[in-house]
Amino acid sequence: MLKVKTILAFALVAVFLCAASAFAAPIVIKYSHVVAEDTPKGIQANKFRDLVAERLAGKVVVEVYPNSQLFGDGKELEALLLGDVHLLAPALSKFQKYTPLLQIYDLPFLFKDMAAIDRFQQGPNGRALLTSMKDKGIIGLEYLHNGMKQISANDPIRVPADAANKKFRIMTSDVLAAQFEAVDAMPLKKPFAEVFTLLQTKAIDGQENSWSNIYSQKYYEVQPYITETNHGILDYLVVSTTEFWESLPADIRPVIEECLKESIAVGNEAAAKKDLEDKQKIIDSKRSEIITLTEAERGQWVEAMKPVWKKFEDAVGKENLEAAIASNK
C-alpha cells in the first residue's frame, strides 16, 4: 500500500512539473531605444521582435520601447546594468564611460564611407571591440548601421571658421567635443530627446547627425542649413549584459541570435535606403538648404580636425587606428 502511495505521489509531482513547464511564463526581453520607429534602428528592433514572436512563440517575448519612452540615452546603459532593460543599441559614441576603445568610431574623417566601416567592423579589430566592455558586464552582440553624419545649423556653415563660437549639440563623447573644439566651436553634450527643443528655441546653433535622424526628428524644420560634410559616422552597438545573455536557455539563445542577425541585415538595408530617401525628402520639403562642399572647403575641415586623431590615438589603440585607416583602401 505504501509503495502504491509513493508511486502515486511521484506521478502527481511529475504531472505537476510538466504542467508547470507548459505554462511557464515566457522570457521577456525589453529592448529600449531613443529613435523613431521608422528609422534603421526602429525597423531593426521591430523586425527582431516579430522574428522572435514567429520562432519562439510562447517561450520568448520581445517588448520594444522606442522614442526614449522607457529610458533616454543618458540613463539607458545604467538601466541595462540594473536589469531594467535587456537589449539596447546606443550609438557607438555613448559608451565612453565603459570603454575608451569604441571612441575610434568618433574620430572625424576616419572612415571614407559605409563600406570602409563594414570592412573595419567585420575585420579582427572591429570584432575584438565587441567584447571591449566585458569587464563592466556589457556584451556587444552586433553592430548596426545608421549613416554618415552631417552638420545642421541656423547659419550657413561652409568652412571651419563659420562654426567658430557656435554651440553644437553632441553625444556624450570627448572625441566629438574635441572635434568641435578643433574648429573653435562650443560642443554641448545633451540627450537626444532634448535636441529638437534646443534647436527650436535656438538655445543651441546646430548639431550633427545622420540624414535619417535629421529627417525623423524634424531638425530640418528648425534648421535652415544642412552642410553635407560626411565627417563622421552614426552607428550602433546592440548590447546586453553578459549575465542576462548567458542566462538564456541553451536551446533558445541560438534562435534569438539568429533573429538578431537577420533583423540587423534588415536594419542595415533600411539604413542604406533611408540615407538617400530621407535626404531627398528634406530637399523636397524646401525647409532647409543643403550645402555641398567643394573639395577645397572639405579639405579645410579635414585639416582642422586631423589633430583629434593624435590626441586620442592612445585611448582608442594605435593598432585600431591603423586598421581603421587601412579599411579605406
Ligand code: LMR
Ligand atoms: C543621437 O543621440 O544623436 C543618436 O545617437 C540617436 C540615435 O540613437 O540614433
